[in-house]
Amino acid sequence: MAARHFVQRAARAAAAAIVAATLTGANAVAGPATPDAAAVAARIDGKPIYVFTLDTLWQQRRARKPALERRAALDDLVQVRLLAAHAGAPAPKEGASLTVAFAPDVVAEERLVATLREVYGKDIDAAVKALPGATLDSLVTAQQAMPPQQLEAVFGRPGQLKLEIALSDAQLSQAGAVEVLRYQLPGGEPAKVTLFNVYHRQNVQGRLALSQQPAAVAAQQARRIVANAFVQHWARQRFGAEAVADLRKALADGEAVVTLQQLHGVGLDTDSGSPLLNRLAGDASPQEIEAFYHRNKDQFARIDKIRARHIRVANETQAQRVLKALRGGADFAATARKMSRASDAAKGGDLGWISADGDRDWLASLAFSQQPGKPSAPIRAPVGPNETAYWEIVLVEEQVHGAHPLRSETVRYQASRMIALKKAMQQLSEMTDQARRSAQIEIAEVQ
Template identity: 45%
Template sequence: MMAIQTTLQPELAARLDGKPVYKLTLDVLAQIAQLENPKTRRVDILDNIIRNRLLAGAVRGRFAEEELQSSRRVAFEPDVTLDNQLSGYLRTIYHKDLETAINKLPGGRLDALVQEKGKLDEEELNKVFGPKNRVMLDYTLSPAQQTIAAHVPVLRCNFAPAVDISLYAIFRRQNVQGRVEFFNRNRDFIRQQAQLYLANLYVIEWARQRFGELALSDLRQALEEQNTTRAIMGLHGIGADTDSESKLLNQLAAEVKPKEIQAYFGAHKEEFRRIVSVKSRHIRLDNEVLARRVAELASQGVDFAKLAQQYSTAADAAQGGDLGVIHHKGQLSWLEQLAYMQEPGKISPPVRAAVAPDEKAYWEIVLVENRNEGYQDPASETVRYQASQAIAQDKAVRQLSSLQAKLRKNARIEINQVALTN
């Protein structure tokens, strides 16, 4: 149903099916978006918040966590990503207020919250990470190692949410590069990461006291739903990460019928245009300086075949470097691939051949005299794969658009007009 324009409590931006969307969420996300595009409207940001909340709620449980977090083993844990986003956004928008709060600490520094720093001696680290200089395939900790690491203090604080910051609390907040530093016993890095974690906790606690737990939780939820929506769109072939593996697209592609592929080929024939053959000549030279001089002469209009007869060291020099007609069948040689890369009538620059270290270097200059273009065989594997992927993506996009429209139609939305203006 259509959104109802109404007046809600000042701290709310909207209600979605009776549940609040807090003004803090709208304020932060709108200001972040306006840093990139000052013309961004608050009403559009609120619409995105509502759209993301509806979609994330509807698909929760439909996709495995591994599908939505495909890079988890090398990236950050989802909750860590959220904490970093949350504190980063709050710092960006409320940096002046945070500076004021920190200036009130002894010495005007977050270090005032630190009572003691852990020793991180070699024996402690060996218990957690095992012997040094081991060959590692995966920089993770076993449950037993996690338990030990949880009892190794890195910082002891007089700050309630971070009384003890343990080695494990910091380790689990790392991506794979950071975990490597832990296994390498980089104590400076470990302590630096502990300080960053303390700073994150301070920012989030400051926001909790200022805006309240409910408003802060709503902002965190909106960030999670934003990330989930991006992942879902990626699975449907939409967005920046469309080259990632998608179980959904693969399943839809496997269901595409031959008739659909043929229809797609007929409607998108230009997508399958290919070079069928080229008629080409080349000049091979053993000296780069000479190769550049000969290429310059050819570019100035000197007959290419005559230059090949005069300078080329290849066996076909007497024939003017004639490579004949090269058909795109089977595996092309390095020189044939080079010919296929050139525009007809344009002299290539000298290209150093891909030779083994113990082989003598040489350079090739190529001229494509004629290029014959055609289309992929409609029954080829190339056509089948490309067409089925395109059809699958189109179906996925339509499915997602239909779901979003249905969710929006059935939602009960109340908007606080005042929140859209400030």
């Protein structure tokens, strides 16, 4: 669908957002011309999508897809916003799975900063160079050593083994009272970073590192907080607070639609654990499965039976010599009669026809996994600890192809999953159409 490529770009931006927010600008793309902070590209039910949001995301995508037209980027942006609003997907709850992942507001900020850095990196670097000393260090107005007693009250005694860190309300309150540094953005009010601010921004690995070396890690992470604050401050000064908030919303919309699409199976295989796909697959009737089977029988192709031979030898060294001879052109049956230890050696190691149906021993299963006409690599037999080991080389001489039987579990499972995916995609398409029909969309002139 039209929105899919936009959302995939947003997802990639989200994945890149948690890396270090350096301010080197070495790989930053040149920013587009500064849009009017108040300019509106479109309105949906009276609510604006700013030109700044459009041009930022368009420029980001053009770095990878130069032929992308600005109007196409706007169409995608409108559709993503419509779908996110129509779906009403709730934001992740504060505190949910925070011992593993980053807090939602932290992810949103990192995603916003990463996007601004990618598109306007050179301009941001120029703003940093205009600071006293040409460094963000000039923004830091105070940084004192944190009292060890306060750190111990939050994280416990140093050296204790911890598998994860989950602070109590009392500990969080104490962390909020521990000041890491003070800073002041250009033209802004004095601000501070507390140990709570640093802790809140970490996932489980970061919190463990913070608990083990609180002073060093807190100081480093506090500088990152200042760097992010500077990027956002620069953007608000240049483009306006409302425009920057709109960009943040667009990125959040994209993430919400990615989640919605994954729920409906977009970008997933049919074995995914999507609750919707699982329910729709469970609802597939035998009649639907049979009809799907007859329309798509080629999707249920299998090898019905094979004819194979094998050579059994006592050790791997001998197996490698046999394989070398076979690859050199030696006849497999003649070699089996000469070298194999198996009871069927006199018959050239003939295993006869092996059917796909019914139980198969490990040798038959091995044969089914081989390409026809090519001797397999030597495989050690899965013998018990008190049994004598041996090696097998297998050659598939013929394959007979067919299809899985209609009443087989394979057909029931695969067909029901594919039916579910088709229904889910139809639901998503109808949701998208309904979102467009029910909204009042005004598009400004876009080149």
